[in-house]
Amino acid sequence: MADVAIRRRAQRRLDLRYQPGFSTLAILCLVMLYAPIIVLIVFSFNDNRSVSVWTEFSSDWYVAAFRNEEIRAAAWISLKLAGIATVVSTVIATAAALATTRTRAYRGITAAYLVINQPLVVPEIVTAIATLSFFALLRSEAGIYFGFGNLVLAHTVFCILFAYMPIRARLEDMDLTLEQAAADLYATPWQTFRRITLPLLVPGIAAGAMLAFIVSFDDVIITVFVAGPGETTLPIYIYGAIRRGITPEINAISTVVLAVSVLFVTLFYFISRR
Amino acid sequence: MSQSAGISLELADAGRAGATEILAEQEKLLRRRRWLLLSPALVAIGVFGIFPLFIIVIYSFLTPGEYAGVNWTFSTDAYVQFLFERDIFDEATLIFNSDYLEIYLRSFLLAVYSTVAALIFGFPAAYFMATRPPETRNLWVFLFTLPFWTNLLIRTYSMLIIIRDEGIVNMVLLWLGVIDRPLVILYTDFAVALGLLYSYLPFMVLPIYASLEKVDFRLVEAGYDLYASRFRVLRRIIVPLAKPGIVAGCILVFIPALGAFITPMLLGGGKNLMIGNLISLQFGGSRNWPFGSAAALILMAFVMIALMFYVRTTTRERRHLHG
Amino acid sequence: MATERSAVEARDVTKIFGHGPDAVRALDNVSIRIRENEFFTLLGPSGCGKTTLLRLIAGLELPTEGEILLEGERVGHLPPNRRLVNTVFQSYALFPHMTVRQNIAFGLEMRGVDRATIGPTVAEMLQLVQLSGYENRRPSQLSGGQQQRVALARALANHPKVLLLDEPLSALDLKLRQGMREELKNLQQKTGITFVFVTHDQEEALTMSDRIAVMDRGQIQQLGDPHEIYEQPVNRFVADFIGDTNFIRARVSSLSNGQARCRSGSGLEFDCSAIGSARAGGEVTLALRPEKIRLGKAERSAGAGKVVHATYVGTDTNYVVELGDASQLDVRVQNALDGHARFRVGDLVAIDVPAGAARMLVD
Secondary structure (H helix, E strand, O other): OHHHHHHHHHHHHHOOOOOOOHHHHHHHHHHHHHHHHHHHHHHHOEOOOOOOOOOOEOOHHHHHHHHOHHHHHHHHHHHHHHHHHHHHHHHHHHHHHHHHOOOOOOOOHHHHHHHHOHHHHOOHHHHHHHHHHHHHHHHHHHOOOOOHHHHHHHHHHHHHHHHHHHHHHHHHHOOHHHHHHHHHOOOOHHHHHHHHHHHHHHHHHHHHHHHHHHHHHHOOHHHHHHOOOOOOOHHHHHHHHHHHOOOHHHHHHHHHHHHHHHHHHHHHHHHHHO | OHHHHHHHHHHOOOOOOOHHHHHHHHHHHHHHHHHHHHHHHHHHHHHHHHHHHHHHHHHOOOEEOOOOOEEOOOOOHHHHHHHEEEOOOOOOOEEEOOHHHHHHHHHHHHHHHHHHHHHHHHHHHHHHHHOOOHHHHHHHHHHHHHHHHOOHHHHHHHHHHHHOOOOHHHHHHHHHOOOOOOOOOOOOHHHHHHHHHHHHHHHHHHHHHHHHHOOOHHHHHHHHHOOOOHHHHHHHHHHHHHHHHHHHHHHHHHHHHHOOOHHHHHHOOOOOOOHHHHHHHHHOOOOOHHHHHHHHHHHHHHHHHHHHHHHHHHHHHHHHHHO | OOOOOOOEEEEEEEEEEOOHHHOEEEEEEEEEEEOOOOEEEEEOOOOOOHHHHHHHHHOOOOOOEEEEEEOOEEOOOOOHHHOOEEEEOOOOOOOOOOOHHHHHHHHHHHOOOOHHHHHHHHHHHHHHOOOOOOOOOOHHHOOHHHHHHHHHHHHHOOOOOEEEEEOOOOOOOHHHHHHHHHHHHHHHHHHOOEEEEEEOOHHHHHHHOOEEEEEEOOEEEEEEOHHHHHHOOOEHHHHHHOOOOEEEEEEEEEEEOOEEEEEEOOOOEEEEEOOOOOOOOOEEEEEEOHHHOEEEEOOOOOOOEEEEEEEEOOOEEEEEEEOOOOOEEEEEEEOOOOOOOOOOOOOEEEEEOOOOOOEEEEO
């Protein structure tokens, strides 16, 4: 047994890319990333109220959460919001990707990039208060108030970037000569777009939609500031609940939200692999 | 160029038109179509993402309204308030007040600590992923990036419940007998730094992974062939090649960490305020929108500096490579 | 000849990419006429402009100056989907999300051809390229050679007057490439379509073409049939690019009736056709193919050359012969019937260049 281990270690030393300690740190990293979440999930099934002492398995908290009117309403609002924001932002992002990819640099393209990448360069808290101020101003000075639409607009704006990235990546990978071949075979520009470009782009668009959905569904900061009364999303509900005090229902509902994110990310990965 | 050639359908009858005119015409059509496609994105983000930033610039020079919002009177009070407070007895005297500066300094330090920590953990993690065999590599990437897409609030909350006095970390340590009283971890600067590291670690791992993946390991072979040690190969060949990813990762961690809100709110209690909390307070209980706007703009100034530093580093790199 | 309508004509075509000091002049005042039913090849090294010219004919680029005509009609303003030419791309550009059948049918669909006709046409094309039965495969399921034949079928399905081929064989391995050369040549003769073929491989050009245009740096260096190009290169570039050549500096000793006698620094004498600018006493460059030099055993060392290198290549041996003035000549001599080389390193050889073997080049 011992010499098998020695041989394996020697083999590893021979591997040019081996760096001592890196694998350990990497695994440690992974453990660190998942441990708190796993604890959360495990204790959401805990029988007693404590979040550190395990008694026995129970799904009571899930039942309680499901029965809770407020939680159901919040879930519905989150889904509605994310759904609309996803659709709108994906369409806009597709158009933007078509206009900014596979062309040589033209005047204004850097400015366009900066605009699209705005969520990455501006901290979310700043965007949140700026958006709040803007809507407040619109309402007080011009009487313009979109109600739920305010929230939708705010979400759509930051979702555009996340839908944009996979679409752009997919477009860049696409073989330019395919469209030339289509033109050579008598397709008009519109036919080329509809029969060649778009079908090949669909996985990218779907992936972008997944990302946009997750980002909208999970958003906290901007939503907290911009949401009006009756527009409590699931994250807002959880945020409020945490500040009121830690209860096991929070664990249950958090696990559900986590599950939704995981589901969409997994879908995203599958679509991207195609 | 095929797109441009396709558009000249409209010029079918321009049989005698010179080539330059046709090219110019096509360019114009192409440009129009391009901006048409871009306009929804530009309008949406411009109006609802960028224009509001100008609004808070203006707000920062106004005075607070009664309940919320602003009064349209010009004043630099918000900025003055940042560094000074007015003597209660004599309005005109200004006394230096370091409270807010401390908050900014603390935020800066916390952001730096978490960036450094993220680098220490993130680089090996990215390296590990990049050196996995291609079949399993995607799985590792999936595992490392999954937390990135989950809800920040929930992740921070999960960290909160394990570092509490009654949390799992303390329970285990007590049970092992390592300590006899719970360690106070929650509501300290350390907790916030830990939370920031936890939240933004994937932001560091991904760009470095992207850089490392492109590294041609035959260069590493050449390094060994030329008698370099493992460490030297790392320092002199691998790290420089991964530099774009490292710089990008640092920026992607530092900027959100600087403006963090949820993490200090949940893990810092009311005491260890960061810039994000300060701003939020002004738009909440403190009802001082101008000051909140000013604080936000000062934060943005620091972000801009960090970005300019990033741009300068990357363009210098590019100039190195392309001479 | 002037009244005969060309299948493809380029008139004074210039193409410039980019602007300012970094602008690239890909084509410089190029004019050619390609005849109907001809297998015409554009040959040259990378960057010579051959692919650019092809793309101008296809309509994927527009000329900066000059005109492209198809069957006598100006087509400069027509986009590629309005020109009756089809292209076989270097990377094949098969639509990955469509089957072989859908790929081949694509051009017909776009032109609104009646559905009832499409089916038989596709079947006919598949048979032509020997891929019957592959209708429902996807490009990713095909080998390189099969993909190439689908690309061919897709283009031919539209019965174009002119077929453009952009280095279609470069991605194939040697054996396949040689087989495809034959197939393509046969296809062209059978269908009677004008083929415009782009390649950098001179052997390909020589074996397949009716006429070759040798190009370099955006200009046509020489236009002619393979025999002309090989035997009568007009300048150094063409002589060098096609086959192996010796370049010899010589002085014109006498000139009469378009014939010149020249003498090189090493003492060799050459009889060849004079080019217009040749003057008695002037210096010229001669091109001499290695296989046109005759070697014989030398009796005495005066005026002889010495073999300093011999490389066996099967049917022949390539010798490097050093001359009196230390210059060297590449000579190729067929081996003796028993397979052995006729000469060895160190042998003294007498060099004989038959009249007309050397070509005087335009400098």
